[in-house]
Amino acid sequence: MLQRCSFIALIVSFMMSICIHALEKETFILDIYVPMISRFSLNLAVPSIKNGLNVLGRFQVENNTRDGFSISISSKNNSHLSPISSEDGEENIPYFIHLQRIAGTLSTTTIENTTPLLTMGETSILSNTLQDAVTNLSYRIYLTLDDSSHLLKMAGSYSDEITIKYTDI
Amino acid sequence: MKSPLNTPIFNILITLFFAYALPVVALGPLNNELSLFYVNHKHPVLNAGQNILGDIIIKNDNPAGFKLTLQSNHHGMLTPVSSDNGELAIPYTLQFEAGSGRIGDGIALNMQETTLHTEHILLTGTSPSNSTDISLRIIAILENFNPSQRLAGHYRDVIEVHYTNY
Numbered sequence: 001m002l003q004r005c006s007f008i009a010l011i012v013s014f015m016m017s018i019c020i021h022a023l024e025k026e027t028f029i030l031d032i033y034v035p036m037i038s039r040f041s042l043n044l045a046v047p048s049i050k051n052g053l054n055v056l057g058r059f060q061v062e063n064n065t066r067d068g069f070s071i072s073i074s075s076k077n078n079s080h081l082s083p084i085s086s087e088d089g090e091e092n093i094p095y096f097i098h099l100q101r102i103a104g105t106l107s108t109t110t111i112e113n114t115t116p117l118l119t120m121g122e123t124s125i126l127s128n129t130l131q132d133a134v135t136n137l138s139y140r141i142y143l144t145l146d147d148s149s150h151l152l153k154m155a156g157s158y159s160d161e162i163t164i165k166y167t168d169i
Numbered sequence: 170m171k172s173p174l175n176t177p178i179f180n181i182l183i184t185l186f187f188a189y190a191l192p193v194v195a196l197g198p199l200n201n202e203l204s205l206f207y208v209n210h211k212h213p214v215l216n217a218g219q220n221i222l223g224d225i226i227i228k229n230d231n232p233a234g235f236k237l238t239l240q241s242n243h244h245g246m247l248t249p250v251s252s253d254n255g256e257l258a259i260p261y262t263l264q265f266e267a268g269s270g271r272i273g274d275g276i277a278l279n280m281q282e283t284t285l286h287t288e289h290i291l292l293t294g295t296s297p298s299n300s301t302d303i304s305l306r307i308i309a310i311l312e313n314f315n316p317s318q319r320l321a322g323h324y325r326d327v328i329e330v331h332y333t334n335y
Binding site for chain 1: 206207208210215222223225247254255256257259261307309319320321322323324325326327328329330331332333334
């Protein structure tokens, strides 16, 4: 009996000594995870193009990456509504694009171009390559047609293709 | 029926135990010594400002003293796991608050705010004249970190707390 009690007491004290000295290191884990947001959407108005001001649609961009994004615009016919044929004397009709910011606040590192010249090829309209804040902006796209020659009143079919490209850097 | 505790096998086991286990037991702090170290973690969601990481509890009456240090794996920076989107590390500092209890005479406590660029010795002493029984709150301070304007990324650091009972 005495032998058994001594054995049990020694086992208990041995295990306690292990437990007391086992916790010699602890750790604090500091962890922050922010999921990436990179969204671009384009809503087209599909208007019947007339001389003067036309609303083409609007786009929205949301991005929270530090190395940012860029948005560019280009015209297939260099900012002209071009006739499909010129059999009846049709000519190019020039137009220009401008943007109106309708939501969001520009950060100090955002470069905005609301009057891009589409005669110069692909042109940047919005970019931020070193963000210090989340970007969440919306713009309306206007097309202004300069039909001083009244070509739209004459027979003909005119078209152009405008491309707006969003790149997450 | 013969008791198993009176068999030769049991006697051999007892002998082996005294031969190998007793020296290990005898080397431990059994002479009226108490050495207890653990952490109550708070697991906060990190935000700008103060973040309570947890409380360190120390109970020690070892006449040879003890030491408690903190060390950051990334020298006080929440380091991005990757830099695919240009992520930059986020600096932070640690502050300390003493809770209830006492620090033994001869044990030095350094509660100065630290950037953890190097190891921070929080408690140390080699010949205290009385026991220590203290709770210390660890607080991480994140400045220049606006939760509503967080940029994407996964940022991480590990703080190791080392307790040495002399």
